[in-house]
Amino acid sequence: MTTTNHIAQPTIALYGANGHTGGYVLAELNRRGLTPILVGRNAERLRAAADRAGLPRAEIRIADVTDDAALVRAFTGADVVISSLPAYVDLGEPVLAAAIEAGAHYTDMAGEQLFLKKVFDAYGTRAESAGVTVVSGITDSNLPGDLLGYLTARRVNRPAEMVISHLSRSGGNGSRGSAKTVLASLDWFSSGGWHYEHGEFRTGPGRTTEMTFPGDPAPTEVAKFPQPPVLTIPRHSEVSYVAGALDTGILSLLSGFTYEALDSMPDEPSSDLRYDLVVDAIGADGEGVRGVVSGVDSYRDSALMAVEVAARLADGEAKSGALAVAEAFDAEDMLNSLERHGITWRIETY
Numbered sequence: 001m002t003t004t005n006h007i008a009q010p011t012i013a014l015y016g017a018n019g020h021t022g023g024y025v026l027a028e029l030n031r032r033g034l035t036p037i038l039v040g041r042n043a044e045r046l047r048a049a050a051d052r053a054g055l056p057r058a059e060i061r062i063a064d065v066t067d068d069a070a071l072v073r074a075f076t077g078a079d080v081v082i083s084s085l086p087a088y089v090d091l092g093e094p095v096l097a098a099a100i101e102a103g104a105h106y107t108d109m110a111g112e113q114l115f116l117k118k119v120f121d122a123y124g125t126r127a128e129s130a131g132v133t134v135v136s137g138i139t140d141s142n143l144p145g146d147l148l149g150y151l152t153a154r155r156v157n158r159p160a161e162m163v164i165s166h167l168s169r170s171g172g173n174g175s176r177g178s179a180k181t182v183l184a185s186l187d188w189f190s191s192g193g194w195h196y197e198h199g200e201f202r203t204g205p206g207r208t209t210e211m212t213f214p215g216d217p218a219p220t221e222v223a224k225f226p227q228p229p230v231l232t233i234p235r236h237s238e239v240s241y242v243a244g245a246l247d248t249g250i251l252s253l254l255s256g257f258t259y260e261a262l263d264s265m266p267d268e269p270s271s272d273l274r275y276d277l278v279v280d281a282i283g284a285d286g287e288g289v290r291g292v293v294s295g296v297d298s299y300r301d302s303a304l305m306a307v308e309v310a311a312r313l314a315d316g317e318a319k320s321g322a323l324a325v326a327e328a329f330d331a332e333d334m335l336n337s338l339e340r341h342g343i344t345w346r347i348e349t350y
């Protein structure tokens with residue numbers, strides 16, 4: 001008698017599956033041979049998204065973010081929930097809470113310090129008690145920022161001082177979802193948010209006023225920006241200072257966002273969304289290294305990173321609780337896994 005071993009495929013539920021980033025998540029899940037459950041508030045839009053992604057047989061489950069019981073039902077049976085929503089500060093918590101309640105691991109594409117702080121402070125213990133892992137904030141800024149923070153800290157004399165910056169190489173426009181995210185926390189984004197200094201998170205001005213980005217002949221003027229890795233790097237690395245910085249030109253564009261302008265935004269973001277994510281780490285002796293991740297498309301890459309995180313969560317690679325990416329997974333292995341998608345990384349002396 002012969003027996004066939006079938007390796008069980010993980011069940012992944014995607015909330016916000018019909019959005020721009022959700023489309024990339026579906027495409028990557030399909031490429032990996034995984035059929036997700038599409039969750040959201042509108043069956044027609046979700047079905048259309050499943051068809052576009054070549055997943056016509058995928059299950060659709062309807063749950064509004066205001067209906068906790070429906071969310072828990074929608075996530076029951078899933079190994080992992082991926083949340084792809086705009087403005088996590090307003091909309092994100094019910095999906096996270098329901099995933100934990102349903103016993104599913106959780107990840108999302110939040111780019112907001114205020115949301116990530118809440119995830120660690122209010123949901124870490126709940127996730128641990130439920131035996132699930134929560135890895136929030138998987139974007140083309142945050143995942144490379146956290147992992148490069150981990151790796152560069154270990155290549156300099158500690159405690160290290162770090163500055164993290166994301167530079168769009170095309171200067172193109174982002175998605176409506178991102179615009180809604182910025183509008184929901186406009187004051188926080190404009191003020192620069194938190195940096196980490198001597199053991200605590202502080203508001204107020206940052207120290208860095210210019211950075212020379214990879215390949216550039218001259219420095220770019222930058223100002224403090226609320227990068228989420230400011231919150232995660234001190235969890236795993238010995239640092240005395242961590243701050244985010246952004247090109248002041250991009251920052252003033254963000255600061256000028258209005259709800260009226262949202263209506264006139266193009267439906268799709270620009271097609272060229274190449275970027276560099278830079279982490280500069282200076283050791284206590286003044287010697288420094290620079291970590292760089294160069295990517296192809298901010299939205300596609302964030303989706304690819306979230307699917308990679310979801311697959312590793314489903315494999316049970318991480319301990320339970322709310323974790324930074326570098327606490328959950330091996331940093332080099334995670335970065336290497338992205339190279340097949342044209343997302344490259346390096347650490348150089350400078």
Ligand SMILES: NC(=O)c1ccc[n+]([C@@H]2O[C@H](COP(=O)([O-])OP(=O)(O)OC[C@H]3O[C@@H](n4cnc5c(N)ncnc54)[C@H](OP(=O)(O)O)[C@@H]3O)[C@@H](O)[C@H]2O)c1
Nearest residue numbers: 016017018019020021085086109111139175177178181302
């Ligand atoms: N570089 C970065 O920082 C980066 C990169 C990638 C993604 N992101 C983040 O990823 C998120 C998604 O962006 P996106 O461009 O994909 O957004 P999007 O295209 O606007 O899609 C948003 C999704 O959320 C759903 N949604 C919106 N409001 C909802 C509500 N009140 N209740 C239930 N569902 C709701 C939408 O469904 P409906 O059709 O039903 O409204 C849609 O499925 C944003 O937070 C963005 O900032 C960030």
